[in-house]
Amino acid sequence: MTPRFLSIACVLVFAASVAAQTVPTRRSYDAEFLGPPLADPVLQHAKETFVLFGCAYCHGLNLVSRGEATDLMHSALVGRDENGNHIGPLLRAGIPQTAKLSPMPQFSDLSDQQIAAIVTWIHYARQQGRYQELTATPARAGDAAAGKAYFERSCSMCHAVDRDLSGIGRKYDASALRAAMLDPKGLKVERSFTSARLHDTNLASARQRHQGLLENYSADEVANLVAYLASFR
């Protein structure tokens, strides 16, 4: 082996090692933490925004909170929120006065769109979580009178047992009623931006209304409502 060959080999090895060090690390999507991308790009964007601003690290990507963070899955304030009317101002101001070790930070520099995306994810994740909680709970016998009161308070502005729900207890048994309540048609309606449907407020309000109900149902409320509706034969 000649000295010239050796020197060339050394130069090549050095060049290769330098090149290896300067190849930029490929930046990738953390599928392990974030899960596979969702089919709905709006929800995917909402989820990524929730992660990007650090919400997920304390409150949990799927709202299973870590440490001392508020449990958003069961928060009354989140339950009352409509389109960010409660969550938005709280995000902007934070909660500086608290008994917790670390106060909730303020996010005053976020745009309206970013706040809206975070709010969207919180409600969506809460609906998913509540759906899992409720479907995992065995069905129980409900109180039809309490169900009637709930119906009149929360459902009667859109539904009536003598109109669209006439004889509903004859058409569906209790388990089918329960399944329809927890996975209603209203939630399956996709958002549309076509001009023909832009002002379809019925669809929009149905979706929003059912989202609000689903994320706030208790197991007793579901059982009572099923008992009430099943009585219309």
Added chain:
Amino acid sequence: MTSTRRHFGKVLLAGVSAFAVQSARAAFAQTHPPNRSLINGVQFGLQPFCYHDLAMTRENRGELIRRLVRNGMGMVELHATWVEPRFNDPGVSAAAARDRLRAWRVSPPTGYYRGIRKELDDAGVSVFTYYVNFDDSYTDAEIDATFEGAKILGARGCVGSFGLAVSRRLVSFPGRHGMFLGLHNHDNLSDPDAYASEASMVTGLSLSPDFKMMLDVRHFTAADGDCVGFLERHHDRIAGMHVGDRRKHNGRSAPFGEGDAPIIELLRMVRDNRWPIVALLEFEHGTLRPEVEEVDLMFEYCKRAVA
């Protein structure tokens, strides 16, 4: 030039001294391999809370160590949950689980901590601090046992999230184990027991010479504290810093350089003054990248700061 006996003696002495120093260095280098995250005199490490996707359990410790090595970290602040077993099995009440954990801490299996120390040593990772959230539920024997376990792991101190009241109770413990107790500040300025303002931290430090600050730069920035001034005034009582970024006025966490924390100034002060203050990277800002890549990026920011 004439050579006298005195001159010859001086030369001989200098030679022997130089040889002794070299030998000592060589021996030290054999027993203490160069720490891979010692950068231009600044010792970096990681608070592995940054691996948000990795549950802090002893079952995940192997993966933690692999990630630390992958990130070029030679030092870590190890939370007790990476080490201790959990007893909160389904059906076990919180009180019963706590009792069982206490019993385990007081009488850990023989060689338990030494085995973990070996795992870390083999990977070239040393434990700087052991993170334990001491509270009123700890018995004295449990506190002593925790310090003892931490010492076997190689930790120089125990750190935790607690306030002045708990600190007062802990005054006598670190000294008898030859360790320090690290006071970790958060940013709750409304709680008089919390370490958040400079005054509260000074009060805590005054309780014992064995108390040192684990200055959380992120939280102190969010609490509108003067990080640079605090380091200037109290550097001799600061064992380490949690280095990360946040915005002022209880602001949100941000990637390094996007918040209000003076990370570059702080690291350069440590470098230029050769203060033995360990810089533990810790962040809570969100990212869509895998956490190992995010740690790489934040570490690169710090390396440039001390380059």
